[in-house]
Amino acid sequence: MRVYVLRRLAQSALTLLGVSILVFVILRVLPGNPARMLLPEGAPESAVEELNRQLGLREPLLVQYGLFLRSVVRGDFGQSFQYRAPALTVVLERLPATIHLSLVAMLFTVGVGVSLGILAAVRRGTRYDVAGMILAVLGQSLPNFWLGIMLILFFGVALRWLPTSGFSGWTSLILPGITLAAFPTALVARLTRSSMLEILHRDYIRTGRAKGLAERRVVLHHALRNAAIPVLTVLGLQIGALLGGAVITESVFAWPGMGKLIVDAIFFRDFPVVQTVLILSATVFVAINLIVDLLYTVIDPRIRYS
Amino acid sequence: MTDGPLDLPPAPWPGRRHLTMAIGSVLLGLVVVASALAPALTAYDPLKPSFAQRLAPPWGFGGTAAHVLGTDNLGRDILARLLHGGRASLALAVSAVVIAAVVGVVVGLLASWGGEGTDAVIMRVADVQLAFPVIMLAIALVAVIGTNPVALVGVLALSGWVLYARTVRAHVLTIRRLEFIEAAHALGATDLRLVLRHVLPNTVAPILVIGSSQFATMVLLESGLSFLGMGIQAPQPSWGLMLSEGRDYLSNAWWLATAPGVMISLVVLGANLLGDGLRDLLDPHLG
Numbered sequence: 001m002r003v004y005v006l007r008r009l010a011q012s013a014l015t016l017l018g019v020s021i022l023v024f025v026i027l028r029v030l031p032g033n034p035a036r037m038l039l040p041e042g043a044p045e046s047a048v049e050e051l052n053r054q055l056g057l058r059e060p061l062l063v064q065y066g067l068f069l070r071s072v073v074r075g076d077f078g079q080s081f082q083y084r085a086p087a088l089t090v091v092l093e094r095l096p097a098t099i100h101l102s103l104v105a106m107l108f109t110v111g112v113g114v115s116l117g118i119l120a121a122v123r124r125g126t127r128y129d130v131a132g133m134i135l136a137v138l139g140q141s142l143p144n145f146w147l148g149i150m151l152i153l154f155f156g157v158a159l160r161w162l163p164t165s166g167f168s169g170w171t172s173l174i175l176p177g178i179t180l181a182a183f184p185t186a187l188v189a190r191l192t193r194s195s196m197l198e199i200l201h202r203d204y205i206r207t208g209r210a211k212g213l214a215e216r217r218v219v220l221h222h223a224l225r226n227a228a229i230p231v232l233t234v235l236g237l238q239i240g241a242l243l244g245g246a247v248i249t250e251s252v253f254a255w256p257g258m259g260k261l262i263v264d265a266i267f268f269r270d271f272p273v274v275q276t277v278l279i280l281s282a283t284v285f286v287a288i289n290l291i292v293d294l295l296y297t298v299i300d301p302r303i304r305y306s
Numbered sequence: 307m308t309d310g311p312l313d314l315p316p317a318p319w320p321g322r323r324h325l326t327m328a329i330g331s332v333l334l335g336l337v338v339v340a341s342a343l344a345p346a347l348t349a350y351d352p353l354k355p356s357f358a359q360r361l362a363p364p365w366g367f368g369g370t371a372a373h374v375l376g377t378d379n380l381g382r383d384i385l386a387r388l389l390h391g392g393r394a395s396l397a398l399a400v401s402a403v404v405i406a407a408v409v410g411v412v413v414g415l416l417a418s419w420g421g422e423g424t425d426a427v428i429m430r431v432a433d434v435q436l437a438f439p440v441i442m443l444a445i446a447l448v449a450v451i452g453t454n455p456v457a458l459v460g461v462l463a464l465s466g467w468v469l470y471a472r473t474v475r476a477h478v479l480t481i482r483r484l485e486f487i488e489a490a491h492a493l494g495a496t497d498l499r500l501v502l503r504h505v506l507p508n509t510v511a512p513i514l515v516i517g518s519s520q521f522a523t524m525v526l527l528e529s530g531l532s533f534l535g536m537g538i539q540a541p542q543p544s545w546g547l548m549l550s551e552g553r554d555y556l557s558n559a560w561w562l563a564t565a566p567g568v569m570i571s572l573v574v575l576g577a578n579l580l581g582d583g584l585r586d587l588l589d590p591h592l593g
Contacts, residue, residue, distance in 0.1 A: 016437075141522070141575035143570050146549060244441045251534060
């Protein structure tokens with residue numbers, strides 16, 4: 001167990017190192033003149049020279065990467081010239097809005113997705129099953145930017161029930177939350193269904209029924225607990241997808257989070273902010289998946305890594 | 307005791323997988339054919355503004371049959387823009403899927419056949435790439451290398467290779483222990499021959515399944531990029547871009563944003579259904 005934890009930690013550290021290399025390649029190696037790119041347009045030649053010297057851009061690539069890694073580890077991601085503040089501060093200020101939105105979407109995904117999946121599995125072949133799975137296929141096929149716009153059109157423009165942009169109280173979370181949750185909810189519903197179907201014909205379920213347990217207890221206690229394991233893996237992976245989905249959802253609803261920030265930053269060519277968002281979201285993703293992997297051993301005592 | 311599904315009702319519709327595949331192929335086929343035949347199907351120029359015809363509603367909603375789906379804010383025929391836009395979107399998505407598949411399969415074979423060191427390196431690289439949300443990586447790359455079609459295909463393909471590499475690798479690791487591989491090896495077949503003649507053909511089914519559902523992902527990603535203004539650039543028609551332009555007219559011209567979304571959904575739905583059907587048909591264990 002301890003060996004497994006250590007190996008998993010080392011693996012995550014290695015992945016993060018790779019993340020820094022990839023970001024370095026994209027933002028420092030691919031553009032011909034990174035200093036020009038990292039500075040606002042029309043910056044004087046002296047500023048370019050200054051940044052070249054500061055970032056060591058005249059040095060060999062390996063030295064440049066060393067300098068880059070050192071500043072990133074120190075939490076120095078450069079200055080955002082759009083906001084005239086350290087890029088990390090700018091990004092961290094936007095992080096809570098994205099976390100709120102992702103939490104709402106996650107709650108919706110787990111609540112609606114898992115219930116829909118259980119219902120479809122238990123009532124297999126009935127119209128509940130068919131309706132649930134049609135909803136799930138639709139949820140996976142409607143592009144979230146379009147779904148968001150249609151929700152705005154319907155609930156915002158036509159019915160005027162809900163706010164459609166920015167942040168003004170908890171009702172502001174409903175439409176973007178649903179938009180962001182649609183895809184993972186559909187995925188979780190389908191996965192819960194197939195996972196439950198597989199478990200529901202195991203011997204121990206039959207035993208449970210045979211000894212007279214209430215169906216409710218058999219389904220929710222004995223079956224769901226075991227069916228939850230693959231669902232949990234996917235939920236962990238979906239957190240990364242939520243961060244990606246937030247890019248588009250936040251742009252549609254003018255939500256003041258990290259996703260809208262990176263889109264705006266790209267249009268302003270504010271690359272220090274772009275690089276911060278990239279590194280931060282990859283780190284969050286790696287950390288969450290590490291936690292999920294370690295959680296397995298708690299949820300499923302059969303899993304014992306040597 | 308077998309572990310057969312004794313206490314379950316029989317599967318809902320026996321012909322379901324064929325039905326799903328048929329519906330998927332028809333949806334996808336319709337959009338592909340209509341886009342391919344765009345110049346023959348519509349007489350309107352998708353680029354030329356016609357200010358006298360601005361924001362004409364669709365036929366049946368107060369518009370005329372001259373512009374079945376209405377016109378946009380510059381008076382351009384929406385149907386014409388949809389069909390012409392489809393050509394670009396579909397071509398980009400197909401090229402990206404093919405490139406991603408070729409690269410992914412080669413890398414997957416290398417990982418599974420090239421020794422432990424190669425395998426470890428390739429799988430770590432895959433981990434690194436998967437740590438980024440696809441769209442974030444894509445917009446950062448597009449911002450640096452530009453939005454020309456070649457760059458777009460490259461970015462899309464880059465986002466897709468990992469899936470093939472991982473699947474092929476997992477598949478080969480199982481196949482290579484099977485007896486027919488051992489037999490071929492004992493008969494003196496070289497590694498290259500083993501891989502090309504005996505291993506590769508056995509990975510075709512999962513690759514087809516992934517390719518078909520990945521086509522859906524690519525169409526979504528491309529239209530997502532265009533929606534954000536980082537894909538196909540105006541005035542070229544593109545579904546994502548049309549959606550984003552239509553956003554400003556939600557209160558007085560709902561059809562601008564509605565029509566392109568329906569097109570994207572049809573393609574994605576079609577490709578997803580086709581992929582699901584193929585998976586059930588070719589490899590029930592793919593999950």
